[in-house]
Amino acid sequence: MEIGSYSDQSKSTFCLVDEDHTFANSVRFALNQDPRVTFCGYSIPHPSVTQVNIRVQTTGDPAKEVMKDGCQDLMRMCQHIRSSFTDAFIDFKRTKTDTKQDMDTK
Template sequence: MNAPARHELYVLEEGEKPVEITDDTKIPNAATIKVVKQDHTLANMVRGELLRMNNVLFAGYKVPHPLHPYFLIKLQTDGSETPVKVLSQACTKLIGDLSSLEQKFQREFSFKDARVDGPAGDDPYGTGAGGQAWAAGRDYLDF
């Protein structure tokens, strides 16, 4: 059995560097960043955010081979910022969006929680069970 461990697809190996930055030798203010052990989930989101930034001239990503767990993100800026800095800014912006969304979700859920406890709702098998798991016991938010 020489199959590689399945978690090698998403867990960094001992001492493995998560990114490699290569500055472009021919295009000014451009870099290619190789991000290891990540996939479209991260890449597409970051690329989308980069394209919304005003000082980005080009941003694109590719997963060169579906069986190799890394992606390359290539970006060029207009020179006001380095590509690496712009990438960090994009990620910071996304984190901000995500955490504000998280708060909004928590607020919405706290409004709706009352209804889950009530008679409404089918159980996972559509048998209209009286609840136990999430209604009665401790919720994940309690921890």
């Protein structure tokens, strides 16, 4: 849900349900890397409520578009980390298997 001004679309607060610090801090980080963002922060109204409010203020671009771009950037970062981890794990397993085969032949 977006809470913002109809007259100034460069400032909005996004209310995300069923989220916590993990997602909110990651989105905040991604958005603060964007040069269009002048401010981005988040708050959790109450510890027992699984809801976060993310405030986005931009240099003039619609906050809704910047938020969408930030989430897409975060998704790309996660995909890169996952593929890097998978590649490293495969290399590790291959190295371990090669080392075991070398020891078996001696």
